[in-house]
Amino acid sequence: MKKRTFKEWLKQWDQGEFDLDRGEAEALHYRPETQEKDDDSWAHRPVRGLREGEYTLFVKVYPFAALLLASVMIFFFMRTVAELPPFASACTPANQSEVIRRYIENGLTETGAVNIVAGVILDYRAFDTLGESHVLFTAATAVFILMLAGEAEPEDKRTRRILEADTVLSVTARVLFPLIVMFGFYVILCGHLGPGGGFSGGAVIGGGLILCSMAFGPERISRLINMKTYRGVVLCALLFYSIAKCYSFYCGAHHLETVFSPGTPGMIFSAGLILPLNIAVGLVVACTMYGFYSLFTRGTV
Amino acid sequence: MDLIELCLLGLILICGIATCLQKNLMVSLIIFMAYSVIMSIVWALLRAPDLAITEAAVGAGISSLLLFITLQKIRDLKRKDASNDEKTNL
Numbered sequence: 001m002k003k004r005t006f007k008e009w010l011k012q013w014d015q016g017e018f019d020l021d022r023g024e025a026e027a028l029h030y031r032p033e034t035q036e037k038d039d040d041s042w043a044h045r046p047v048r049g050l051r052e053g054e055y056t057l058f059v060k061v062y063p064f065a066a067l068l069l070a071s072v073m074i075f076f077f078m079r080t081v082a083e084l085p086p087f088a089s090a091c092t093p094a095n096q097s098e099v100i101r102r103y104i105e106n107g108l109t110e111t112g113a114v115n116i117v118a119g120v121i122l123d124y125r126a127f128d129t130l131g132e133s134h135v136l137f138t139a140a141t142a143v144f145i146l147m148l149a150g151e152a153e154p155e156d157k158r159t160r161r162i163l164e165a166d167t168v169l170s171v172t173a174r175v176l177f178p179l180i181v182m183f184g185f186y187v188i189l190c191g192h193l194g195p196g197g198g199f200s201g202g203a204v205i206g207g208g209l210i211l212c213s214m215a216f217g218p219e220r221i222s223r224l225i226n227m228k229t230y231r232g233v234v235l236c237a238l239l240f241y242s243i244a245k246c247y248s249f250y251c252g253a254h255h256l257e258t259v260f261s262p263g264t265p266g267m268i269f270s271a272g273l274i275l276p277l278n279i280a281v282g283l284v285v286a287c288t289m290y291g292f293y294s295l296f297t298r299g300t301v
Numbered sequence: 302m303d304l305i306e307l308c309l310l311g312l313i314l315i316c317g318i319a320t321c322l323q324k325n326l327m328v329s330l331i332i333f334m335a336y337s338v339i340m341s342i343v344w345a346l347l348r349a350p351d352l353a354i355t356e357a358a359v360g361a362g363i364s365s366l367l368l369f370i371t372l373q374k375i376r377d378l379k380r381k382d383a384s385n386d387e388k389t390n391l
Contacts, residue, residue, distance in 0.1 A: 066321070117351055187354060195350035203358035210366060289363050296370045 112270045113192040121197075122274045130245045133281065137238060140288050147295040166215075173215030180208035188282035192274040198281025205282065206289025213290070218298060221290065230287050237280035244273055306346055312339050330368055337361035 085092045094100045103120055113119035121129050181204075188201030213221045264270055316336035323329040337360035344353040 196354055197351065200351065200355040200358055203355060203363060207358055207362040207366075210363070292367065293363070293370070296367055296374075 111274070112264075112272060113274050115192055115194055115197075117195075118192045118197055118274055118278070122192075122277050123272065126245050126273075126277070130241060133238065133241060133284070136288075137234070137284075140291075143292065144295065170215045173211050177208055177212050177215075180211065181205055184208060184282075184286070188278050189275070191278040192270070198278040199285050201278070202282035202285025203289055205286040206293075209286065209290040210293045213293065218294065222294075225287060225290055230291055233283050233287050237284045240280050241277060244277065306343070309339055309343050309346070313343065326372055330365060330372065333368075334361050334365045337365065 094104065103116065103124065107116045107119045107124075108114065111119035111123040113123065184201045184204035184207075186201075187196035187204060188198055191197035191201065209221055209225070269275065313336060316332050316339060320329050320332045320336060323332060337356060341353045341356040341361065344350070344356055
């Protein structure tokens with residue numbers, strides 16, 4: 001049997017030799033018994049670049065080295081946990097740092113957000129969050145560049161047909177999809193009133209879109225989200241975020257008064273800019289999550 | 302500490318160890334998903350519902366899904382690799 005090096009393999013992959021026209025030839029040579037033998041277990045498969053003796057040594061040493069590493073990590077984590085102050089004790093950092101005390105005592109009146117976490121990350125520390133979201137955007141762009149670099153793969157029709165024909169999946173998706181998306185919107189819209197916020201709500205909506213795409217095929221979703229809408233949504237959301245928070249550049253990031261009043265805490269339209277910012281972040285995250293899934297399965301959005 | 306919290310923590314330990322020891326990658330991924338779900342319940346019990354929602358959506362949902370798809374892609378490649386090898390052999 002001819003063995004190829006990893007480099008040759010990559011070259012073939014790059015030149016697109018593993019195309020799906022070979023599917024029929026593959027079906028002719030398909031042997032279930034050989035397939036099951038090398039299915040997924042990695043333990044008996046030789047590692048490239050290791051000789052036989054070295055390989056057995058590697059297999060013997062590997063578990064002990066992993067165990068040692070895990071024990072060292074557990075030791076350090078346990079030591080850190082042992083040094084933490086007990087819950088609600090007087091010597092917690094919250095009682096000693098005046099910044100944290102200010103956040104806890106005045107957060108509700110100054111930001112109008114019942115959920116103090118949202119008040120901190122989207123009002124007091126919104127400038128930091130702006131930087132974070134740009135880091136996320138850069139990372140997502142890098143993933144998109146990497147995945148879109150080659151040509152779009154032809155779709156694996158067999159897998160998709162099997163998925164679409166699956167009754168359990170489609171019925172479950174039909175029942176669950178509206179509930180999941182509704183919950184996601186709830187988490188985004190009530191991010192300043194309770195637990196949640198843009199990122200978690202957007203992730204929930206993205207998960208719902210992925211479920212829908214798996215159950216009913218990607219065409220239905222691509223009517224809603226394609227490359228064009230993805231670009232538009234991400235551009236608008238990030239621009240809105242940047243414009244809404246760019247005045248931090250001019251007032252030295254220690255602003256508190258805004259033109260938007262905090263409103264009555266507890267109402268849905270309150271807490272100034274937190275609600276629109278949550279919506280912007282949620283849209284970006286939902287589109288990015290679905291985009292990643294689509295890139296991984298089809299090679300395009 | 303409540304009995305249920307102890308049970309959940311024990312389950313997390315079991316899931317974590319089983320994820321490492323499982324040789325079938327597919328089963329390992331499913332155990333990892335279970336780990337994330339239990340972890341999200343523990344976050345909720347630790348009064349961090351924000352983290353619970355995020356862990357359930359990202360940890361149990363999307364990251365496991367991406368790992369599943371990656372596994373499927375690797376399997377497809379391997380199958381094609383094997384069939385190509387057989388063809389050159391014939």
